[in-house]
Amino acid sequence: MAMIIHDRKRKRVSRREGVKYGPIVERDRMRIEYLNTKIWRNDTTCVDMLRLRKDYFFRFCKLFRNRGLLEDTIHMSIEEQVAMFLNTIGHNLRNRLVRTNFDRSGETVSRYFNKVLHAVGELRDELIRPPSLDTPSKIAGNPRWDPYFKDCIGAIDGTHIRASVEKNMEPSFRGRKSHATQNVMAAVDFDLRFTYVLASWEGTTHDAVVLRDALERENGLLVPQGKFYLVDAGCGAKPGFLPPFRVVQYHLKEWGNNPVQNEKELFNLRHSSLRVTVERAFWALKRRFKILDDATPFPYPTQVDIVVACCIIHNWVINDGIDQFIT
Structure with missing residues (x-):
């Protein structure tokens, strides 16, 4: 009798129709x-x-x-x-x-x-490449910078990208901001291309520490012999890196109510007008990709990859033609 009941159940199951999809x-x-x-x-x-x-x-x-x-x-x-x-x-x-x-x-x-x-x-190795060793077109022949900055190949600075991390890790990521960030260091040429990007450092990390790490890494940041990058005063003067004079006015008007008083102020003014290139590059990057302005739900390694991917796409747009992105 049990065998008959079992057979009936099996027959009932076999008569079920399959799931239908749209x-x-x-x-x-x-x-x-x-x-x-x-x-x-x-x-x-x-x-x-x-x-x-x-x-x-x-x-x-x-x-x-x-x-x-x-x-x-x-x-x-x-x-x-x-x-x-x-x-x-x-x-x-x-x-x-x-x-x-x-x-x-x-x-x-x-x-x-x-x-x-x-x-x-x-595409990283193809699109984030070291800068040309030729004198940049922005500098060559311009009496404001040539010949004083003719061997400058770009500017270096850091920016803070909002990060999403676990609660127990937040103190090490919460530096100058009230929220967790990753400290991203980048080198930029005078056409606003990223020539080196190092992401993933905690927001509390000093820019000088990030720069040292970039120099010590395998396939890290390299400064060709006789060339240099512009950096801020926090990085200090060292071969290949040129900061402004300390305790000297940095942002001032060359002509007007606050004219240049001496050669150090003039140098800092010229230095500032060139190094602003890296700030413009970060501004354009964050304006195009809003994911860099707010925390994301992705795992932290993915957040790091996203920063680098945004820099790669930014470079591709510039390399492919003059970018007219204005929105």
């Missing part, structure tokens, strides 16, 4: 329509959503396709993968918003974010 083709069509009408319809909408103009965006996707860094799948193109990534870092969006915008699952959004982040990171 029409994937129609869903894909709606996603493509969303991309065409809401994102890359024109430059304005593309910049609003992705922080890149249309031509830059599609050339960027072509780069990944040609290098084999990303690949199209049955239901997702490289363009959509990159669009989700740029939409996230451009506006610091959470996973739930991106999955709603692109009609994807949270797992899919997270998986492709990491794929694109890795693909961008693969």
